[in-house]
Amino acid sequence: MTASFKNGSLARSDAWFGLKMTTVAAIMMAVLLLVPSALTVIYSLHNVPANGSSFGEFVGFRNYQIIFGSAVFWRSVWVTLWFSLGFVVLSTLIGFAMALLLNQEFFGRGLARALLIVPWATPWLVIGILWKWYADGSVGGLNALLVGLGITSDYQNFLADPNSALMITIIAAAWRQASFAGILLLAGLQTLPSELYEAAELDGANWWQRLQNVTIPWLRPVLVTVTVLNIIYAFLQFDVIFAMTQGGPGDATQVLSILIYRQLFVVTQIGLGSALAVVLGVAALIGGLVTVKLLYRGEAAN
C-alpha cells in the first residue's frame, strides 16, 4: 500500500497516503450527500410528477414564489421559530441547572448522573410517544399529577388545544435535549480548576458572583457548542412532533420539517416540498453560522 515516488519527498508520500486513506469516506460523502442535495435543488426548480419518475417540467423559481407567497409557509416558519426559541432556551437553561447541581457533592450523586443519561439515550421518536401519552387527556400521568398537586382542577387534553400542544411538544423535546446539554456542561464543569473558585471565595464573591465571573466564562466554549447544537436540533426536529401531533391540531405544531414531509409524501408535491427543503437547509446553515458568530463575538468582547 505504501506509495513510493521516484522523486517524491517523504512529506509528499505522506500526503498521498493520507489522501488514499480518506478516499472512501470522501466518495461516500459526495455520493450520499452532494448528489442528493444537488438533485433536491434540481427538483425544486421543476414541476415534478407525483410519482417522482422524472424531473418533469422546468419551472425556474416558481416553486419558491409559491412558497414565499403562501400563508401556510409563513405560519410554519413562525411555528418553527417559536418551537426553536422555546426548545433552545429550555434545554440550555435546564441543562445548565442540572450540570451545576450534579457537580455538587451529595449522597446518590452517581445514581443521579446515571439518570441524566436516560432521556438523552432514548430515541427521539420514543420520547414523542412517551410524552404524547404522558400528556394525554384521559390516561395521562401528567394530568393525574397536576390535579393531585392542585395545579389544575380537572384533566386537560393538552394536545387538542393549539396553544398547549406547541408547549407540550417543546417540553417533550427539551426533556431529552436538556439531558444532553447537562452531560456536556457537567463534563465542562469538571475541568474547572477548584483553585479558581477558592480564589473567588477568598475575595468574598458570593454564589451568584462566582457563577457570573468564574463558572460562565469558563464554560463559554461548551455553552456555545451546546447552544449551536440545540439550534440545529430545533430546526431539524421531526420525530417528536410527528409522534405527538403530526403537526396538529390544525397547523399549530406544523414546523417546517413536518410541512415538508406532508408536501413530499402526503400530497406528493415533490417540487414544492424540495423547494421547502432547500429553504430549511439554508436556514439551518445560516442559523448555525450566525449563532457561532454572535456567541464568539460576545466572547471576544468580554
Next chain:
Amino acid sequence: MTALRKFFVRPAGRGSRSPLQTIALYAAVVVFALWVLLPVWYLVVSSLITPQQLGSRSFTYFPTSITFDNYLSILTGSTASAGFGTTDVGARLVPAIAQSFLVSTVLVVLNLIIAGSAAYALSRYPFPGSRQFELAVIATRVVPAIAIVGPFFVAFRVIGVLNSPWALIISYNVFTLPLAVMILKNYFDQLPQEIEEAAKIDGAGRLLTLAIIILPIAKPGLVAAGVLIFLEAWSEFFYSLVLTNQLTVPPLLAGFQSVQQFNWNALAAATVISMIPPVLLVMIFQRNVVGSLTAGVGK
C-alpha cells in the same frame, strides 16, 4: 479535553454546607429526579398494568397489582388477545428489533473502518484540501435528513433496495459517517505521536504502525464512536419511515399509534423494550462516550 473523561471520577464539593444549603441542595436533587423519572416511571407503570387499571382516573403511580401480560403478548406476537385492533404489530416487534440490531451493528463496523481510516489520515497525514474536507464534514451536520430523502427514495426504488435493510445501511451513512469522522479525528489528535515516530524510525510502514501501535491505544475512542453510531442508527426514525415499511423499531412504534383501537399498555411495553438497548449501552460505556460528545461539532 482528556479531563472530560473524568465525568464520574472527580469529586467537586468544597468546604462544608450550612443546614439550609443542604436542604436546598436535596430539594433540588428531588426536583431533578422527578423531572427525569416521572415520565419514565409513568411509561413503565403503564406497561405493567391492565387497560382497565389504566383507564380509571386518576393514573395510579403506585399500582396495587402488576401484570407482565403486555410484555408477553408483544414479545410472543399474540396480539389479538391484547386488543391490538387490526394491527399485526405484536408479530412484527421481535423481527423489527432484530433488524434494528442488524442495521446498527453493520453501520458501526462499516463506519469504524471507513471513518477510522479517514480520521487517522486527517489527523496524521494531512494532504492539500484535507482541512476543507474536515470543515465540509462538520457542515453536513446541518443538512436536514428530510432535504435529501427524495433522491434516496427514487434511487433506492431504481436499484431495488427499498424496504430492505440496505436502504437504511446506505442512507444512515449520511449522518453516522461524519459523526464518526469528527469523533475519531478529535480522538487521534489527542493521542501522543511519539510512539508512532519511534515505530517509524524502527522501520515500520504506515499501515503497520496503524495496526500495531495506534489501534490498541485508540480502543476507547473507537468504542465511543461505535456507541454513538449505534445510538444514532437505533434511534433513526425518518429514513426508516419513508424508505422502508416499518422495518426497524421506531417506525413500527409510530405505526402502532396510528392504528384504530390500539392498546396503550402494549405500546408502552414495546416502548420500554425499545429504550433498553440504547440506555444500557450508554450507561456501560458512559466514560468513553461523554468525552467524545463535544467532538460532534468540531472546533
